[in-house]
Structure formats: C-alpha cells, structure tokens
Amino acid sequence: EDKVVQSPLSLVVHEGDTVTLNCSYEVTNFRSLLWYKQEKKAPTFLFMLTSSGIEKKSGRLSSILDKKELFSILNITATQTGDSAVYLCAVVGYGGSQGNLIFGKGTKLSVKP
Amino acid sequence: EAQVTQNPRYLITVTGKKLTVTCSQNMNHEYMSWYRQDPGLGLRQIYYSMNVEVTDKGDVPEGYKVSRKEKRNFPLILESPSPNQTSLYFCASSLAQGAYNEQFFGPGTRLTVL
Numbered sequence: 454e455d456k457v458v459q460s461p462l463s464l465v466v467h468e469g470d471t472v473t474l475n476c477s478y479e480v481t482n483f484r485s486l487l488w489y490k491q492e493k494k495a496p497t498f499l500f501m502l503t504s505s506g507i508e509k510k511s512g513r514l515s516s517i518l519d520k521k522e523l524f525s526i527l528n529i530t531a532t533q534t535g536d537s538a539v540y541l542c543a544v545v546g547y548g549g550s551q552g553n554l555i556f557g558k559g560t561k562l563s564v565k566p
Numbered sequence: 567e568a569q570v571t572q573n574p575r576y577l578i579t580v581t582g583k584k585l586t587v588t589c590s591q592n593m594n595h596e597y598m599s600w601y602r603q604d605p606g607l608g609l610r611q612i613y614y615s616m617n618v619e620v621t622d623k624g625d626v627p628e629g630y631k632v633s634r635k636e637k638r639n640f641p642l643i644l645e646s647p648s649p650n651q652t653s654l655y656f657c658a659s660s661l662a663q664g665a666y667n668e669q670f671f672g673p674g675t676r677l678t679v680l
Contacts, residue, residue, distance in 0.1 A: 485666040487666075495656055495672060495673055496609070498670075501667055541608070541609065543609075545664065545665045545666040551663070551665065552615075552616050552622055552664050552665050554624075555625070556608050556610070558608040559609075
C-alpha cells in the first residue's frame, strides 16, 4: 500500500532558526513528490521533485529528493513568523494512476517571535 | 483572475438529504480532484478526473459521486450524507493530465452533517 510519512508532526522554533522537515514514502513506480504549504486556508504549491539530488530553491525554502532512500527534506532558513503553517508532502506513482495523490499527515510548524 | 471556486463555502445539513458541492475552474485545466481533510488524518483524495468524461476513485470514494461533463466543472455529490462525512472539502485542478505537478486548490467547503 502506498504511503507517505512526515516527521516531526509538529515543531516549535524561534524566528531566525533553521528547520528541516522530513518526508518518507513508499509508492509503486514513483513519479513525483510535491510539497505544499497550508495556512488557515487552502494548500499552496511549493515544490515538485522528480530527480534525486537536485535541489529546488525558492527564497529561504529549499527541498531535495533521495530516490534511493525514499525520502525528501524541506529546509527553511532564517524562519519568520509568516512561515508558521502546516507543510504537506504528497507523492504520485505510476503504479495506479497518475491522478492518484497520496498526502502525508503534515508537519505543523510554529515560529515564535 | 485565475482561480478555483467552490460553493457553498459552509453547509450544515441533516443525514440523508442529498447535496451537491460545486467546483469550477477558469484556467482550462485538464485535471481536477476532490479531497477531504480531517484532523489527524490529513488530506485524502476522494475522486479525480484526468479529462472530460473520465473520472476515477481516489482513496476514500465511498458515499460520494462525481461527474465531469464539461472541462471547467467537477461537482461532488453526496446522495445520502452521513455524520462521518462531516469534513473540510477541497477541490483542486492542474494543467497537467495528472496529479504529479502543481495543483491549484479552491478555498474549501466546510460541511457539517447532523
């Protein structure tokens, strides 16, 4: 059964800290891994990862995928209170259909001033 | 403005009373999908559609129906709602013919079934 496990489930840090969020997965014939950010509303897209070892970067956020060890990390440097959100990891495999998206339960990040 | 819209945004209903939640996108996207989000369970996919007239089950399809008669609309139908369908529902769409790339999410519909 395909699954996605995120850790930690919650995290409290102070502004300026660097955080690393983890996502491990098991999926039939991996196609891509996606990261989303969810504040008190709908999820918004952060990154799509398909190849191992290639870092995706957007401002203070970056992410990388390891297809051999079946995990991805999302790094946030110099955190700000506006980074407080739930970060969601999701994967798509070829095994069933490329329309089937499996989400992890998310990591709730709280950034204190 | 490019967006995914859902209606209604909030709904309180009673067990067994059929309801429809509408979803519409104005981005000419091929792929559309419905999710429900519950505390402790995260986001789970209900149904998705890769193209017009093509729909498929996600991970939690029981108790739901969908249709995709035209590209822009993807309504979610609860024929006989039950309290365990109380949840926050999101519709999403993607230009890609699948879930493997960026999806745009609607604002959500909070449904309570009494």
